Amino acid sequence: MDGALKDPAISWGREHQLSSRPKRTRFTLPLLILIGLSLHSYLYLLVPSQQASVLRIPRHAATTLAKCKNLHAEPGPPPNFHDRATSDRYVPGTKPVLVRNATLWTGNANGTEVLHGNLFLADGLIKAVGAIPDTLLHAYADIQTLDALGAWVTPGLVDLHSHMGVGASPQLKGAGDTNSHAASMQPWLRSIDGLNTHDESYKLGIAGGLTTALILPGSANGIGGQAFAIKLRETEERSPTAMLLEPPFGLNGSDVDDSIPPRWRQMKHACGENPSRVYSQTRMDTFWQFREAYNKARLIKEAQDEYCEAALSDQWYQLEDKPFPEDLQWEALVDVLRGKVKVQTHCYEAVDLDDFVRLTNEFKFQVAAFHHAHETYLVPDVLKRAYGRPPASAIFAAFSRYKREAYRHSEFAARILNDAGLRVVLKSDHSGVVSRYLLHEAQQVYYFGLPENVALASVMSTPAEVMGMDHRIGFLRPAYDADVVVWDSHPLQIGATPTQVLVDGVAQFEQSVIVSKNDSLQSVPAVPDWTAEAYEAVAHEGLPPLAPEGLKDKAVLFTNVREVIGITGAVVTAERDVAGMTSIVARGGEIVCMGPLCLRSADAVGARVVDLEGGALCPGFVTFGAPVGLAEIPSDSSTADGPVGEAGAVVPRAADGLLFGTRDALLAYHHGVTRGIVAPQGGGLVSGLSVAFSFGAQNKADEGSIGQSIAALHVDVSMKAVESVSTQIARLRALLNAGKKDGELGVYATKVMEGTIPLVIKAHSADVIATLLEMKAEVEAETGKRFMMTIAGGTEAHLVARQLAAADVGVVVLSPRSFPYDWERRRILSGPPLSKDSNVMALLEAGVTVAVGPHGAGGPSSWGVRNMRFDLIWVMLESGGRLSKTAALALASTNVEKLLGVEPSGDLVATRGGGMLDFGSKVVGVVSPKRGVVDIL
Ligand SMILES: *[C@@H]1O[C@H](CO)[C@@H](O)[C@H](O)[C@H]1NC(C)=O
Ligand SMILES: *[C@@H]1O[C@H](CO)[C@@H](O)[C@H](O)[C@H]1NC(C)=O
Ligand SMILES: *[C@@H]1O[C@H](CO)[C@@H](O)[C@H](O)[C@H]1NC(C)=O
Ligand SMILES: *[C@@H]1O[C@H](CO)[C@@H](O)[C@H](O)[C@H]1NC(C)=O
Secondary structure, eight states, X not given: OOGGGGOGGGOOSOHHHHHTSOOOOTTHHHHHHHHHHHHTSOEEEEEOSTTOEEEEEOXXXXXXXXXXXXXXXXXXXXXXXXXXXXXXXXXXXXXXXXXXEEEEEOOHHHHTOEEEEEEEEETTEEEEEESXXXXXXXXXXXXXXXXXXXXXXEEXXXXXXXXXXXXXXXXXXXXXXXXXXXXXXXXXXXXXXXOOTTOTHHHHHHHTXXXXXXXXXXXXXXXXXXXXXXXXXXXXXXXXHHXXXXXXXXXXXSOOOTTSOOOOEEXXXXXXXXXHHHTTOOHHHHHHHHHHHHHHHHHHHHHHHHHHHHHHTTOGGGGTTOOOOOOTTTHHHHHHHTTOEEEEEEEOSHHHHHHHHHHHHHHTOOOSEEEEOTTGGGOHHHHHTSSSSOOEEEEOSSOOOSSGGGTTOOTTHHHHHHHTTOOEXXXXXXXXXXXXXXXXXXXXXXXXXXOHHHHHHTTTHHHHHHTTOTTTSSSOOTTSBOOEEEESSOTTSTTOOEEEEEETTEESOSSOOOOOOOGGXXXXXXXXXXXXXXXXXXXXXXXXXXXXXXXXXXXXXXXXXXXXXXXTSOBOOXXXXXXXXXXXXXXXXXXXXESGGGGGSGGGTTOEEEEEEEEEEEEOEEEESSOBTTBSSTTOGGGBOOOOOOOOXXXXXXXXXXXXXXXXXXXXXXXXXXXXXXXXOOSSSEEEEOEEEEXXXXXXXXXXXXXXXXXXXXXXXXXXXXXXXXXXXXXHHXXXXXXXXXXXXXXXXHHHHTTSSOEEEEEOOHHHHHHHHHHHHHHHHHHSOOOOEEEEEOTTGGGGHHHHHHTTOEEEESOSSOOOOBGGGOSOOBOTTTOSOBHHHHHHHTTOOEEEOOOOSSSOOGGGGGGHHHHHHHHHHXXXXXXXXXXXXXXXXXHHHHHHTOOOOOOEEEEESSOTTSTTOEEEEEEETTTTEEEEO
């Protein structure tokens, strides 16, 4: 595109036609048009040429011709964009910043370039990277210096898929502007029209290094509408408009300025379950609606092209009285067909991907990325058949199996797609994954084998490129936006946290909490080799067998064991060889020999040898909080125990609804979580009785499958329940008070009062927890007996930490990284860099017994259980040395059992290349005394 397009004066006629005529000056025709306009009618104009002719030119000719020219203009920045001296987002008064002594990941050279040096930011832009010329610095006054002390510095993170601001945090009844339910195909809707500027997620996102997010409408619609990229920082104007990264043309409405090159537009599409189910229809219906919508757009486009052909060849007589063919509802979809829109398509399964690729070829438009894309790794050739450039895959690291579409997810998808030459983006779908933790998505796929350079690019440069914004964000390059993050460790280390974030050169933290970290965390972490597993994932269409190989009679010899931690959590002293290693023989679920001499002992004869390469044996993790073991696909009740109504006369036992060998349980087992404690999924106040069971068992009939068939009595007290909080408390009080123990519920209430089983109350609000503590004291005073109460959830528990400790009430924190999803979880303790303590640390420091449960979407989820190791490493690292390894391990083992009233399983997990709390280790075996086996994984 050239500068000519900026001037409608010379967008007259087609060049080849003009050349056949005597040369006109730039000014002649516009001048004549003005005369024509003043005549208030058609202009009759004598064109001097060999066959002198008369043209009838309508008064809208100039605008029509500009519009026609621009129809084919390629979107993007003006060609001289990088000559800009000041950003269009520059905040006047922002002081220049010199970031000194940084390790700079620039995004250049396919994400492999790392420079050691300085970075200079001014006028809202990056001015120089690496070596900064003195002449440049001398041109500025009042430069602030930020000494990075060698730390990693990267571009701000870019989230290709977020609903922050349209989905509400905290969620309130009057909020929620993600999905329109008016119709399925609505290219005319715009996410910016629903963007709430007061959402809690912006500042939390910045605390995770996120600076730009593409705000997509939801997936309830086939075409959900137009998406807009925003920067997360506060603006002086405090408006959604002021947050926009680069306003696409047409933002101001239907009045498009055709004199400037169009900027990229973005559009959300969705196929598969969501649009089909919301409109109670099938995939067949949804795809017909797509074709119908695209056909409508195509007809408009063809009419425009015909019109413009006439206009551009001066055949005005054909256009007499005919307006330019356009339709405000469909103009954005017409622009898709003109290649001016980045189409972001939510699409999971092979069937959906194939359908959509056919659609692109039928109507000839490109897809920027398939989002979620849980099966793209299984069908790379389908993506390569798409019209134009193969779409990128914008995926989750672990969020999966919540519905059929997500069932065949693989943690190896990212590496497999990269190996197939396809682009990979990790995205949040905020608040599906909380966008503050977008970087953690990259860390996980890196752990499973995506190369370092590609993993970093997947949350910075690649999403910037996929949304057509790589001319200004996603890289550290001169003339790019000054969006920069200084990290406290290598960004691919678990728990990497910004110490400072600059957006448009504006520092986001006045004072950040900086946790001191070991120098070893400044390098990229070593990770295990998963080549064989990645191959198996594809070979089995996403469902590789996960059952462990259980050895009952055969001995297993673990060699090169650096550390042994016993089931109480204490380090076991063992004899060692000169390299500091020991050996262990296990058989039938028991350790039968420990020490270097075991290698040659009778116990080791004929043993399976497993080299731990400096690894460890450590107590297996125990999980509570997610419904793992009660459902294969949580959203599909036909694969699940199902929901409890209101437990009344009978009290459901989770033990009766257990499903063994679910994929979430087996994957958790492969990552060191050997046992689940699960309560029936409640619908009212009382949900029932929990069970402790083994994730390694294949069937309830197997020996040792059930650790404890009745663990605790579970109740939920929530501000979101149908009943009022005061009614819920009243019913609970009545249940616990003496003399009212009728029926089965009474029997278990009596057991609680007698101290035989704990009462586990799911509650998040500090007000509710304080009331529960008061109720406990009241009931105990009346009965004269103490009972055991545990809070599960406890997002706001840090506000009553002292009182919890005094009452000896422990908390299972769900989840260890808090987010204000709703009102009762609003008052979070966010942790570094915003606060010194996290919820977990504040409770521990107050002397509360704390356990942690898994992460997930909106709360603990079954798919999140496997990540317990990562979650604990994170908690330990952000404690800044206050939490010992033993104390960290207890959070997911002994403390869970203690707070849920369960005897220890005695399971020991064997890890290769490090212990359970070393990122780079891999779980390779489980010694299970209750099941009498040694499992090889
Ligand atoms: C970028 O690097 C990755 C991993 O190192 C490699 O797989 C990929 O082919 C590279 N891409 C390009 C365009 O060089
Ligand atoms: C950069 O910081 C590191 C760590 O503090 C220090 O060892 C090194 O000397 C510094 N380099 C320069 C050039 O200041
Ligand atoms: C929208 O209108 C405002 C006010 O006239 C103008 O400053 C801005 O540049 C326009 N934006 C676009 C994208 O056209
Ligand atoms: C830092 O990490 C290294 C390697 O893991 C370890 O040897 C060292 O003890 C750690 N230093 C501190 C102070 O924790």
